[in-house]
């Protein structure tokens with residue numbers, strides 16, 4: 178057990194002694210802040226009549242998008258999830274790329290312990306990224322909603338539930354990043370996969386799946402959809418023509434956990450426990 | 455003072471796909487001595503050392519420290535210090551932070567970082583990002599990692615590569631000091647001349663197989679002995695050698711006579727009335743014996 182705790186401490190030290198974590202955190206904050214803040218101002222302006230609906234092409238009837246605040250707040254995970262995945266994947270593939278597996282495994286020869294420690298560490302730091310993303314979406318977004326006189330629901334228990342689930346989702350996404358990193362140890366390939374999958378492939382798959390009831394059921398198990406189900410709100414779940422019921426929040430969480438566990442276990446066998454030459 | 459354990463390779467073999475990198479390798483390395491692990495490039499040195507350290511799995515056989523496999527050592531960094539060839543660090547981390555990660559992982563006190571950096575002469579560069587280090591500084595950083603736990607056994611893969619002359623002098627003294635303190639020191643090199651001045655014992659491998667082991671001096675006796683002899687009247691000398699039945703060839707500095715005994719040739723020349731201008735035994739260099747053992751030509 179002490180070996181494990183030391184390993185966790187060493188993994189924290191690895192993350193915090195390089196620049197990547199704060200660069201990603203700053204970009205995450207700005208990106209989510211811009212999106213959540215911008216849309217909060219726009220929609221709140223429309224809802225309160227400050228901005229005339231005629232002034233923007235809303236495509237008709239979009240002024241009834243239900244409760245605005247959770248939608249804005251959920252940008253933290255529904256858009257920000259790519260950041261913990263990247264951190265997890267880069268932290269893991271970096272060990273292969275810079276050959277730091279050698280000193281790591283010399284100090285801790287039990288490789289499973291190291292991978293477990295890395296996963297735990299990244300879940301915690303991923304949750305930390307969740308805090309950063311929520312500071313942007315709830316802080317800036319909620320602040321702007323209030324400024325427009327829309328109830329930001331900051332004292333609503335549903336909002337706080339969303340906050341907690343966002344932290345959980347962001348932590349699990351970082352663990353998925355670790356799993357991807359051991360599955361695809363080549364750093365460049367790993368980054369390309371993360372960006373291509375999260376920015377193009379999955380959104381397209383979710384859209385395509387949503388048109389039929391049966392494929393929509395399957396689409397619910399895509400990681401992004403599961404994450405939105407866990408958090409409980411998302412712009413993606415609003416555009417849902419077939420109207421298939423999303424997974425329950427706990428089911429979404431289990432699906433995400435499943436991706437992380439499967440990726441990590443297969444990756445452990447495929448690369449982590451192989452010869453370090 | 456940490457004491458060294460005996461390193462033991464027992465029938466270690468390793469195949470990478472179709473390539474046999476190490477084949478049935480058995481030898482022991484004793485504490486209190488510096489042992490040179492020698493062989494040309496591609497002989498299997500790095501692979502053997504990585505097997506010893508549990509980084510590469512042997513296809514068969516075992517390699518142990520005092521009978522214990524590396525991964526079963528309760529405190530690995532305090533038992534064995536290893537520096538391997540490859541540069542193993544994140545370029546964006548400072549030397550202090552790099553070592554800091556591993557003292558945390560091994561549960562060592564934080565002050566060991568600066569102690570180890572001081573020991574290898576890097577204290578002044580502790581706060582510098584490792585990406586900006588020269589090859590020699592990286593070698594020293596690798597050594598500092600090996601020293602973190604003040605281990606009784608040192609396993610160093612080509613530690614002299616990339617060091618400047620001052621660094622080479624320093625590491626030679628360092629290796630001797632470590633062994634004098636009772637530690638086990640195993641140091642690999644593809645050049646005998648590089649480690650000749652520091653090693654007590656040699657283990658020589660070629661094409662993955664053991665070809666020689668013993669004290670450094672054992673390399674001396676293996677060479678074919680010859681004596682160089684010359685005379686102002688070389689024809690007369692040649693006739694005298696032929697008459698005595700001693701084979702010879704004509705070398706650059708005289709005749710190379712096939713006998714280890716200069717006195718015999720001196721007597722021969724004296725009785726034949728031939729004046730000698732050169733007479734000395736040709737010692738085949740250690741390097742020559744080394745090259746003969748590993749099949750020549752392969753050493754880069």
Ligand SMILES: Nc1ncnc2c1ncn2[C@@H]1O[C@H](COP(=O)(O)OP(=O)(O)O)[C@@H](O)[C@H]1O
Pocket residue numbers: 454470473474475493494495496497498499500501502
């Ligand atoms: N990961 C690997 N995959 C395939 N072959 C390898 C691998 N590592 C080493 N080898 C081969 O094993 C042999 C021994 O290599 P190595 O142990 O690095 O030798 P040395 O350190 O003595 O130069 C070489 O023929 C090398 O090509």
Ligand SMILES: [Mg+2]
Pocket residue numbers: 496499500501539
């Ligand atoms: Mg080598």
